[in-house]
Amino acid sequence: MTVYALGDLVPEIDKTAYIHPQASVIGDVKIGARVFVAPMASIRGDRGRIEIGDETNVQDGAVIHSDDKFVTRIGNRVNIGHNASIHSRLIEDNVGIGMGAVLMVGSVVAEGALIANAALLHPSTKTEPYKIYAGVPAKLMRDFAKDDPARVAISKYLDWYIEITWRYPNELRVIE
Numbered sequence: 001m002t003v004y005a006l007g008d009l010v011p012e013i014d015k016t017a018y019i020h021p022q023a024s025v026i027g028d029v030k031i032g033a034r035v036f037v038a039p040m041a042s043i044r045g046d047r048g049r050i051e052i053g054d055e056t057n058v059q060d061g062a063v064i065h066s067d068d069k070f071v072t073r074i075g076n077r078v079n080i081g082h083n084a085s086i087h088s089r090l091i092e093d094n095v096g097i098g099m100g101a102v103l104m105v106g107s108v109v110a111e112g113a114l115i116a117n118a119a120l121l122h123p124s125t126k127t128e129p130y131k132i133y134a135g136v137p138a139k140l141m142r143d144f145a146k147d148d149p150a151r152v153a154i155s156k157y158l159d160w161y162i163e164i165t166w167r168y169p170n171e172l173r174v175i176e
């Protein structure tokens, strides 16, 4: 797997972003600065454009796909946990997407919100900013304050993933 053009749809990837060779990036995709895309992630811009902001990470097995009716926009400093499935229209800045969360077609996640691990966000859902949504289907759980332990942890994950966008291209090697 790697980065693919599809006809005249050519991914546009900032030179400071890191895409692991076992990730797949296809077509009409724009990826910002210091973004980390982990092994087995799939960002497939064959049906609608996908734009990912700066310092966001897309962890192992996460899937991002768009729709022919909208552009999928993902903001800056968004932490996308392992195996999340994203079909959203918009994810604003400083959002956390938990492991295994499913964000259905056209959903919108407002700034600073957290979609909990394993939550299912309904297509019509537009979250409030700085709140946690959890469960199946996802419902408002509580506030997501600046000093919430989960927010502090996610902020550290984000910084760590930014750090490895430099480390991986310099230090990752295949062992024969």
Ligand SMILES: CC(C)(COP(=O)(O)OP(=O)(O)OC[C@H]1O[C@@H](n2cnc3c(N)ncnc32)[C@H](O)[C@@H]1OP(=O)(O)O)[C@@H](O)C(=O)NCCC(=O)NCCS
Pocket (backbone or CB within 6 Å): 059, 079, 080, 081, 082, 096, 097, 098, 099, 115, 116, 117, 118, 119, 132, 134, 135, 150, 154, 157
């Ligand atoms: C939502 C979240 C922040 C809750 O954490 P917390 O406040 O420490 O919650 P607790 O573990 O104390 O549990 C509180 C209650 O919420 C429930 N709960 C916790 N996580 C839940 C989830 N993901 N979905 C549904 N309910 C959940 C617990 O069962 C518990 O219920 P109870 O009061 O009836 O016993 C956390 O589960 C989460 O999803 N974090 C996301 C982490 C992330 O982004 N991971 C990706 C990193 S790679």
